[in-house]
Amino acid sequence: MDALAKSISQRLDAFPRVSLGVFPTPVHRLERISKYLNIDIFIKRDDMTGLGLGGNKTRKLELLLADALRQGCGIVFTTGGAQSNHAMLTAAACNRLGLKPILVLKKRGVTENLGNRFLETLMGTDVRYMDTDSYDDIYREMDAIGAASGIGYYIIPCGGSNALGSLGYVDCAREIASQSLKFDHIVLAEGSGGTMAGMALGAKLFLPGTQVHGMMVDTDPFDVITPRLMKEAAELLGIDISSDEKNYTLLDVCGPGYAIPSDEGNAAVRLMAEQEGIFLDPVYTGKAFAGLIRMAQEGMFKPGERVLFIHTGGAGGLFAVR
Numbered sequence: 001m002d003a004l005a006k007s008i009s010q011r012l013d014a015f016p017r018v019s020l021g022v023f024p025t026p027v028h029r030l031e032r033i034s035k036y037l038n039i040d041i042f043i044k045r046d047d048m049t050g051l052g053l054g055g056n057k058t059r060k061l062e063l064l065l066a067d068a069l070r071q072g073c074g075i076v077f078t079t080g081g082a083q084s085n086h087a088m089l090t091a092a093a094c095n096r097l098g099l100k101p102i103l104v105l106k107k108r109g110v111t112e113n114l115g116n117r118f119l120e121t122l123m124g125t126d127v128r129y130m131d132t133d134s135y136d137d138i139y140r141e142m143d144a145i146g147a148a149s150g151i152g153y154y155i156i157p158c159g160g161s162n163a164l165g166s167l168g169y170v171d172c173a174r175e176i177a178s179q180s181l182k183f184d185h186i187v188l189a190e191g192s193g194g195t196m197a198g199m200a201l202g203a204k205l206f207l208p209g210t211q212v213h214g215m216m217v218d219t220d221p222f223d224v225i226t227p228r229l230m231k232e233a234a235e236l237l238g239i240d241i242s243s244d245e246k247n248y249t250l251l252d253v254c255g256p257g258y259a260i261p262s263d264e265g266n267a268a269v270r271l272m273a274e275q276e277g278i279f280l281d282p283v284y285t286g287k288a289f290a291g292l293i294r295m296a297q298e299g300m301f302k303p304g305e306r307v308l309f310i311h312t313g314g315a316g317g318l319f320a321v322r
């Protein structure tokens with residue numbers, strides 16, 4: 001690590017964290033799929049972060065919930081769709097820390113007692129639905145519930161994707177650097193943007209030469225969201241990246257819509273299950289891996305280059321598909 005990376009690394013360590021996961025997560029080669037796609041592909045198992053069914057939100061929550069505790073909050077609100085992996089993991093993390101989670105979810109997607117919703121039932125989580133497409137409505141409702149409770153409350157935005165949450169994936173990039181393999185490409189799902197922004201910023205700092213590819217599973221303007229979150233996260237670390245060269249690309253893999261399975265994504269879920277015994281999910285990682293396959297088939301990875309796929313979790317969603 002050069003001197004600048006070392007000093008940024010120290011600033012990263014200075015942010016308070018609560019320990020929720022088991023790190024570092026493993027990295028290993030996908031032997032059969034490497035042969036099948038004729039590329040050199042590895043996987044980072046952030047589906048094995050150790051909380052709930054694993055997943056990327058654990059890294060964000062270590063920072064966000066430390067902030068909630070520091071502010072003396074007793075209630076933690078978050079939101080997402082009815083099957084939100086993020087909301088379920090937030091509830092699991094709050095239970096561990098003795099905080100009270102309240103999930104105010106959009107009444108969109110599978111609302112029956114299946115998948116992540118079933119896991120929330122097991123955990124005794126307070127789940128409320130709002131029949132709205134606007135997160136602003138939901139944040140207003142949280143403020144109303146929070147104010148009425150008379151105790152301190154903390155609102156984690158959808159997906160935990162603010163600057164502080166994104167630092168969890170700056171940390172992940174540093175972890176990859178410490179795992180000593182070098183990668184030319186990192187591919188991951190982008191849903192609310194924090195994971196991608198953190199990884200792209202982290203790659204700039206700790207994995208020079210690595211391109212990061214965000215596979216967009218939703219239709220939000222990620223060409224605006226990604227650089228904005230990167231800039232805000234960089235500011236938290238006291239650095240200015242505004243004149244840096246772009247080290248990432250974005251690819252649309254959304255298909256028929258957010259949280260609606262795509263044929264391409266389903267085929268990728270099956271391929272990974274059949275070839276490697278690893279389970280992807282229909283909403284994020286299946287579509288993201290389908291994007292990686294598309295990139296491989298279009299010759300975007302040169303011979304001899306190493307590709308790392310970040311498995312961001314989502315297993316709960318598998319049990320909510322019909």
Ligand SMILES: *Cc1c(COP(=O)(O)O)cnc(C)c1O
Nearest residue numbers: 085191192193195284312313314
């Ligand atoms: C939330 C989520 C993502 C996307 O991460 P963002 O930071 O929201 O972009 C990817 N995979 C899974 C399984 C997720 O739950």
